[in-house]
Amino acid sequence: MEYEVVIGLEVHAQLTTETKIFCGCSTNYNTPPNTNVCPICLGHPGVLPSLNQRVVDFAIMAAIALKATINRVSYFARKNYFYPDLPKGYQITQYEVPFAVDGAIEIETETGTKQIRIREIHIEEDAGKLFHPESGAGLYTFVDMNRCGVPLLEIVSYPDIRSPKEASNYLKRLRQTLRYLGICAGNMEEGNFRCDANISIKPLGSEKFGTKRELKNLNSFRFLENALSWEIEYQKNVLGSGGKILQETLTWDEKEGRAIPIRSKETSSDYRYFPEPDLPPLHIEEERIEKLKWLIPELPWERETRLIRQYGIREYDAELICSERGIADYFEKCASMFNDYRTLANWITTEIFRELDRRNLKIESFPVKPEDLVELIKRLKAGELNLSTARKAFTIMIDENKTAAQVISEYDLVQISDTRELESIVDAVLSECAKELERYKAGKTSLFDFFLGQVMRKTKGKASPHLARELLKKRLEEI
Amino acid sequence: MKLPGRAIEIISAFKEGEISAREITEWTLERIKGWEPKINAYITITAAEALRQAELLDQKRKNNKPLGRLSALPVAIKDNIITKGIKTTCASRILSNYIPPYNATAVERLLQEDAIIVGKTNMDEFAMGSSTEHSAFGATRNPLDILRVAGGSSGGSAATVASLAVPVALGSDTGGSVRQPASFCGVVGFKPTYGRISRFGLVAFASSLDQIGVISKNVTDSALVYAVIAGYDPHDSTSINSPIESPFFPLDNIDLTRSRFAVPEEFLGEGINEEVRGIILNALSRLPGKIEKISLPVLSYAVPVYYIIAPAEMSSNLARYDGVRYGVRENSEDLIEMYELTRSRNFGDEVKRRIMIGTFVLSSGYYEAYFKKAAQARRIISNALLETLKKYDFILSPTTPTTAFRLGEKLADPLEMYLSDICTTVANFAGLPAISIPCGRDKNGLPVGLQIMGRPMDDRRLLSVANEIEKILSEG
Numbered sequence: 001m002e003y004e005v006v007i008g009l010e011v012h013a014q015l016t017t018e019t020k021i022f023c024g025c026s027t028n029y030n031t032p033p034n035t036n037v038c039p040i041c042l043g044h045p046g047v048l049p050s051l052n053q054r055v056v057d058f059a060i061m062a063a064i065a066l067k068a069t070i071n072r073v074s075y076f077a078r079k080n081y082f083y084p085d086l087p088k089g090y091q092i093t094q095y096e097v098p099f100a101v102d103g104a105i106e107i108e109t110e111t112g113t114k115q116i117r118i119r120e121i122h123i124e125e126d127a128g129k130l131f132h133p134e135s136g137a138g139l140y141t142f143v144d145m146n147r148c149g150v151p152l153l154e155i156v157s158y159p160d161i162r163s164p165k166e167a168s169n170y171l172k173r174l175r176q177t178l179r180y181l182g183i184c185a186g187n188m189e190e191g192n193f194r195c196d197a198n199i200s201i202k203p204l205g206s207e208k209f210g211t212k213r214e215l216k217n218l219n220s221f222r223f224l225e226n227a228l229s230w231e232i233e234y235q236k237n238v239l240g241s242g243g244k245i246l247q248e249t250l251t252w253d254e255k256e257g258r259a260i261p262i263r264s265k266e267t268s269s270d271y272r273y274f275p276e277p278d279l280p281p282l283h284i285e286e287e288r289i290e291k292l293k294w295l296i297p298e299l300p301w302e303r304e305t306r307l308i309r310q311y312g313i314r315e316y317d318a319e320l321i322c323s324e325r326g327i328a329d330y331f332e333k334c335a336s337m338f339n340d341y342r343t344l345a346n347w348i349t350t351e352i353f354r355e356l357d358r359r360n361l362k363i364e365s366f367p368v369k370p371e372d373l374v375e376l377i378k379r380l381k382a383g384e385l386n387l388s389t390a391r392k393a394f395t396i397m398i399d400e401n402k403t404a405a406q407v408i409s410e411y412d413l414v415q416i417s418d419t420r421e422l423e424s425i426v427d428a429v430l431s432e433c434a435k436e437l438e439r440y441k442a443g444k445t446s447l448f449d450f451f452l453g454q455v456m457r458k459t460k461g462k463a464s465p466h467l468a469r470e471l472l473k474k475r476l477e478e479i
Numbered sequence: 480m481k482l483p484g485r486a487i488e489i490i491s492a493f494k495e496g497e498i499s500a501r502e503i504t505e506w507t508l509e510r511i512k513g514w515e516p517k518i519n520a521y522i523t524i525t526a527a528e529a530l531r532q533a534e535l536l537d538q539k540r541k542n543n544k545p546l547g548r549l550s551a552l553p554v555a556i557k558d559n560i561i562t563k564g565i566k567t568t569c570a571s572r573i574l575s576n577y578i579p580p581y582n583a584t585a586v587e588r589l590l591q592e593d594a595i596i597v598g599k600t601n602m603d604e605f606a607m608g609s610s611t612e613h614s615a616f617g618a619t620r621n622p623l624d625i626l627r628v629a630g631g632s633s634g635g636s637a638a639t640v641a642s643l644a645v646p647v648a649l650g651s652d653t654g655g656s657v658r659q660p661a662s663f664c665g666v667v668g669f670k671p672t673y674g675r676i677s678r679f680g681l682v683a684f685a686s687s688l689d690q691i692g693v694i695s696k697n698v699t700d701s702a703l704v705y706a707v708i709a710g711y712d713p714h715d716s717t718s719i720n721s722p723i724e725s726p727f728f729p730l731d732n733i734d735l736t737r738s739r740f741a742v743p744e745e746f747l748g749e750g751i752n753e754e755v756r757g758i759i760l761n762a763l764s765r766l767p768g769k770i771e772k773i774s775l776p777v778l779s780y781a782v783p784v785y786y787i788i789a790p791a792e793m794s795s796n797l798a799r800y801d802g803v804r805y806g807v808r809e810n811s812e813d814l815i816e817m818y819e820l821t822r823s824r825n826f827g828d829e830v831k832r833r834i835m836i837g838t839f840v841l842s843s844g845y846y847e848a849y850f851k852k853a854a855q856a857r858r859i860i861s862n863a864l865l866e867t868l869k870k871y872d873f874i875l876s877p878t879t880p881t882t883a884f885r886l887g888e889k890l891a892d893p894l895e896m897y898l899s900d901i902c903t904t905v906a907n908f909a910g911l912p913a914i915s916i917p918c919g920r921d922k923n924g925l926p927v928g929l930q931i932m933g934r935p936m937d938d939r940r941l942l943s944v945a946n947e948i949e950k951i952l953s954e955g
Contacts, residue, residue, distance in 0.1 A: 039581050043799045045574065046561040046583060046680040050716050080795050080841070082818055089798020139812055143803065272841035274850060277687035277792055279716050 001240070002204040005232055007161035007197055011174060013153045013184040014126060014192040015058045020149035021125050022049030022092065029146035041149035043087030048278050055151040058183040059099050059123050060284065060292045062153055065177050065299055066118055068103030073283050076276035081269050084143050085128035093124035095273045099282070106301060107169040116170045117158040126150040159198065164228035168221045171195055176300050180325045188220050199228060201235045211245040215259055217252045227252035231259055303328055311341035320349045326363040333370035343377060351394055367401045368394070376404040388461045389413040417464040419471065425463070426471050429454045440476065448476070482506050486552055486646040486700040493551035496540070500533035500551035500595065507553040507597055510644040518620045518629070520639040522558045523566050524598040532595050547593030548707055554589055555639050555648035558599040559606055560691065561680035562586055569682050570614035571604045573800045573807050573825035583680020584715070585649060585691050585708040592707050600635030600648060604827045605797065606656055606684045608632050609899035612890055613829040620886065621664060623925065627883040630660030636694045637664040647695045647704050653684045654785050655903025657692030658915035662878035662928025665917045669693045669701040669942065672935050673910030674719040677712030683796040685789040688907040698916065698946040703728055705938070719936070730943040738768040738944060739871045745778040746876035746902045758927040759877045762918035762952055770875070773867065777860050778905060782897055784860065785904040787840050787853035794837025797830070832893065861909035868934045873944060876902045878915035878928035902930055912938045914945045918952050
């Protein structure tokens with residue numbers, strides 16, 4: 001039977017405010033355990049929360065960017081459960097009336113663009129972290145409360161997603177948007193952008209949704225796709241063999257390549273939500289929204305469209321360049337100095353991407369500044385460098401933090417495009433390779449590339465490839 | 480030596496140099512010590528800290544440094560109000576070793592004005608109870624008759640004020656916990672408008688109802704201390720952000736003949752002791768002003784509504800006592816078992832009873848039927864009171880349906896105990912300011928309290944009116 005896949009994602013995005021959501025502690029939780037804590041975030045007797053207004057500003061910005069409707073009044077609620085990383089025994093979150101509703105994100109699919117609707121966005125607090133030492137401490141589990149009270153936005157999609165690929169595209173777009181807004185670091189491995197997935201399958205064309213299962217611990221885009229693909233196969237097999245899907249929560253084990261059930265419907269907790277009496281209703285004035293609209297930068301999809309229109313670069317390149325705000329800024333800085341936009345785009349999406357990845361760098365701290373890159377490309381275009389020497393110069397520029405001019409002169413990389421000089425090198429190669437020349441004459445014309453390679457080697461790659469080829473061809477014809 | 484009776488007199492005697500802070504403190508501690516074996520009003524007596532503070536104040540005065548508004552005034556604090564470095568137990572075994580790292584805002588403000596904290600008073604565990612019998616540290620007894628309860632939950636604060644050991648004590652009032660013990664002990668108990676005194680550092684019982692209050696021998700002393708501790712606090716998002724009228728003290732002269740009082744018949748009918756009713760009616764007859772009997776049938780739902788909302792909130796508020804970070808922990812190799820042992824062994828029966836009620840009324844499938852309904856009923860009752868207070872300036876009633884009962888008398892029947900709150904909870908529903916002042920004694924010589932409820936934010940006028948009524952009722 002053909003099945004249709006139905007997926008909804010719940011994302012928890014940590015907000016990059018300086019201080020926590022309900023107290024004045026720093027949100028930096030990568031400090032020694034239990035150092036950024038106070039009686040409030042430790043849940044001491046008698047403490048009360050007071051809402052950090054920056055969190056509200058960030059939530060407004062997210063809601064605007066995600067085209068969601070901000071509730072003029074929303075309410076906080078308590079979600080009650082016991083766990084050692086939850087100091088108060090409840091999480092302050094939003095429940096009946098969330099901060100914002102009915103947003104959307106557009107994603108690209110094989111069949112064109114598609115809207116994934118966002119059901120709600122709510123503001124809540126993060127919990128602490130547990131450490132289970134594998135040796136030494138024996139029975140103990142350690143609790144680090146530094147993360148308690150770090151602000152989160154929970155962004156819940158409608159079940160509009162139909163494949164693992166769509167899921168990861170949605171997640172990428174969402175992450176990119178929050179990063180453009182500068183309100184979330186968006187690092188999945190570090191846990192400041194987390195994702196759970198609800199997934200079910202149903203016979204193609206059926207109106208009725210299947211039993212959904214929740215997948216947790218999806219710490220990267222790859223994990224997400226792997227876990228969903230595995231789960232789809234699992235559910236198909238169960239249904240295909242006449243079985244019944246059990247409503248369960250599972251955790252993805254990437255090493256084992258399978259999802260492991262952690263709790264069933266029967267054992268799931270009753271969170272006993274009720275309105276948080278310590279916080280008044282959250283009123284959002286129209287004025288405040290209007291003010292924050294000015295702080296919304298050009299969003300990734302808007303920028304992609306503009307870059308394509310303004311610079312005539314290819315859609316694919318525009319997408320890559322706009323993946324991060326810093327890279328798009330870098331591109332436009334370059335473009336303001338040099339007008340071969342396609343070459344620029346090409347350099348950024350290949351050379352720069354490769355080096356950022358290889359060196360694990362951020363564009364903001366990349367040693368080659370836009371003016372340096374432009375200078376390098378200009379020299380390439382002017383014939384002073386060929387592609388291989390330009391690449392070589394580029395890596396040296398990064399390694400030694402030097403300008404193109406410095407590297408070219410220090411490493412003597414200027415291209416040899418003097419006809420006479422190259423002619424003598426071609427002659428030298430042909431006389432050194434007499435044996436090969438004989439075979440060439442005997443009809444093995446594929447040796448042409450060998451001779452060309454020898455020329456390049458002799459010039460340490462500096463020969464103008466175009467000229468070298470021409471001269472070599474001429475000489476061989478003459479012979 | 481005898482200490483002046485009124486707070487204002489003690490403060491001025493100290494400021495004038497007639498008496499030292501040390502003398503005041505020593506006298507107070509002596510008196511507390513004398514009464515403790517009989518009434519058990521304190522969980523912790525902070526003699527050393529108090530004497531040190533007194534020493535500092537005497538120095539300050541000697542050096543002509545500016546002195547605070549409550550200079551050298553001995554104050555007792557209910558043990559659910561957080562005091563930095565001083566054990567704060569909430570009369571619970573689970574917090575029997577808890578020494579807080581911070582001060583409640585109210586305490587901070589008392590200290591800023593140079594009050595002297597002499598001890599932490601006994602109470603029902605986590606403020607749940609009406610007799611101060613539910614304390615892990617033994618019951619408090621009524622100084623007027625030590626076979627009887629002091630009321631609760633702020634029983635220790637009321638008893639120590641009634642024993643004339645301290646002029647003023649702080650309590651907390653969630654459904655009557657300041658007014659009811661004040662009534663039982665024959666003193667004044669004032670619960671301000673919700674949000675007037677910061678709850679930051681008041682250990683939460685039912686957050687939407689809790690309010691710190693003042694217990695004192697007379698209305699002016701309550702007003703004096705209230706004026707110091709009230710006011711906006713950014714640490715409490717439910718505190719009201721509007722300034723306290725200044726100067727708050729002394730109180731206004733009120734012409735009672737121009738005040739309109741309502742007396743709901745529901746608070747004088749079934750469930751109210753005959754003798755109490757007679758004493759109240761007699762007191763009312765002595766007041767000038769327009770007094771009208773009204774009927775508000777919704778008031779009869781107050782107790783059941785209260786016993787849904789308060790346990791619901793408390794079941795969540797008390798979740799933090801899990802043995803993980805502070806307080807008592809019962810060790811186990813299993814996490815769930817550690818929780819279970821810690822909480823079942825170290826909470827008292829009344830607390831556990833309410834945790835179960837609260838957990839039940841919030842659980843899925845029952846939330847709509849209980850918690851949500853109760854929240855609606857609370858709104859209806861509040862609106863009825865607010866409507867009444869549009870037509871009338873104040874609502875009068877007995878504070879409690881009976882005078883102080885005997886120790887153990889109602890312990891076996893929680894429902895009977897809960898009815899002690901029949902007249903008081905409604906003020907907390909609507910956040911109204913309310914005060915209990917003594918208005919007579921029954922044939923056993925036990926005091927009866929008159930409750931006056933006012934409009935929200937009308938604390939000053941309520942205190943002023945109470946002050947006038949107190950004058951009239953004390954004249955023979």
